Amino acid sequence: MPDIQVGEQVFDVAFHPAESLLYTGLLTGEVKAFRYDDQGQHESAFTVRPSKKSCRALETDADGAYLWTAGKGKGLHTIDVSTHKVVESRKNAHEAPINRIKCLLPHMLATGDDDGVVKLWDPRKPDAVRTYTKHFDFISDFLWLEDKKHLVASSGDGTLSVMDVRSGKTEPHAQSEDQEDELLSMVTIKDNSKVVVGTQLGMLSIFNRKSGWGDCVDRVPGHPHSIDALCPLPSTYPSAHSTILTGSSDGLVRAVQLFPTKLLGVVADHGEFPVERIKVDRAGEGRWVASAGHEETVKMTDLKDVFEDEEGGGDGECEEEKDEGQGQKFGVEEENDSDEEGEEREEEEQETPTVVVQEGPKDSSEEGDDAEDQEGKDSDDEGDDSDAPVQERKRKRKPEKDPLAAPGRRKKGRNEVVADPAFFADL
Incomplete structure (x- = not known):
């Protein structure tokens, strides 16, 4: 698919969970949506501007009816996808710019800001349900563990925190030791038994849930620069349980297999621009992967083409x-x-x-x-x-x-x- 030109720097991307619809959050505060087909053709769907300040985070609900946006303006906005209009705005939802949004349950949403504050929201209520202030630096990523109803947050202060959303306590259920590096991204492997964390120094830190959250159990070197984005591979691929997509500040999106560690290939190349967001369509089970960085385009890569070439190689090694x-x-x-x-x-x-x-x-x-x-x-x-x-x-x-x-x-x-x-x- 040709690169999607959006006209401004892209901060975040999100897919509709069931339709071929891509959302982009831009530096200007606009949210631009694009429709695409299986042949790689795309067209503009709609444009909304909830805030005059940059849009840093996007998230959809389970059925894709609503799209939440947040950013430098510190507000949390809700867009009705069917009418393309902002139906609700929570101004000053945080005291600092918001970096991340994560939909946890049908009536629960999590947001994290530059000061390390994490808030839980019920879209039916105007105020936050719960606030966590354990971190003192920016929240870089969220991870939802459905089996335990745990929300994991990574931070620039070098620690992970685990919050049990069923508990009324404002203290985290667990928190890791200082990893002496900025933690930037997270993903699970091995049927959610292990958590992979991308760091500023280019190391993949592995946490074993059975061993607790105190410290990582393994570190995988290899990336020459920071690992700003991680994404799981669709479960339809044989090695999906141990293969992830990594986005690094060297501009490459890689397919990496862990245990044993192997570079399967380069999925996309952004040149000199760092890769900060990677998403797979159809709720992570589709064929198109979108990657974005500090450029004014979104790269759409067909995973089927990438991994069919790899399977043709026999042993799965790249050229x-x-x-x-x-x-x-x-x-x-x-x-x-x-x-x-x-x-x-x-x-x-x-x-x-x-x-x-x-x-x-x-x-x-x-x-x-x-x-x-x-x-x-x-x-x-x-x-x-x-x-x-x-x-x-x-x-x-x-x-x-x-x-x-x-x-x-x-x-x-x-x-x-x-x-x-x-x-x-x-x-």
Whole structure:
């Protein structure tokens, strides 16, 4: 689908839960709606301006009849989608600009602002039902856990808070320790048993609900910049229980599989603009994913095309990973060829691999234990023969430790010398 041009910077996007309708919240305070079809064609549906200040957050109710908007103006506005009009406005709903809105239950809505205040609303009542003030920095994202009726909030103060909406207490049910990093986005995996949190430093922090909310149980590196948006994959895909979509400030929307960690591919590229919002249509079960950043367009990507190409690859690896694997295989074949060239001179076979693999004395394999001990004392960079296989295994595992990093040039091994093939012709 061609990019949807909206004319102003996009702050948030939302889909109608049942219809092919996309909402965009803009810097000017306008809310623009667009209709689209399966062939990728789109057209403008309506435009509403609830506030003169920027619209930062959008959310629809369960059946899509109403659209809630909020932003820098600190007010909470309700739009009737059928009439395209603002039917209710709660001015000064917060004392600070509102960043996030989340629909929890048919008659319950949550909002979070720049000061870390979280409020619960009943759309039938004018005032907030409950207010939480545990955070002291902006609320970056909300996560709703239906089974426990828990609302999870992430904050720029480096903590998560868990609120039981069934309780009348204004204190959170649980709160994590300081993660020493801004927490920007959240999503669940493994049938909601684990919570993945995106951070400012580009780390994915994994929280296990069974282990409590005190601290994360794992961290997954790989993103070069902050992870501003996370989104689950539709459940129709086989790996949906452990695969997420990540939006980073490097401008890329990635499909990432966790446990084991693997980069499945790049879904969308926003160039130099950071990605701050990712949504999938049809209440998260559709085929179109919308991504937006600091640009005046919304990218619509067909997930079916992305993952059909991946399934055609067989093992689910992206082309970059395949190329990297082929390069490693090619290196092994070169070593085998060099051994065949040395068959005619059996007396020099022990010296040849020493020249190719290690920087050190060519006759190290012929020296005794005393000579090996002396070599260990002369140089800390050179190890004995027993350390060589360990170093080789570490080099092979490097791609697994940082699977999300963009592949670059192959680095020379610690004790490896790159020799021209003509070198072996004279041996």
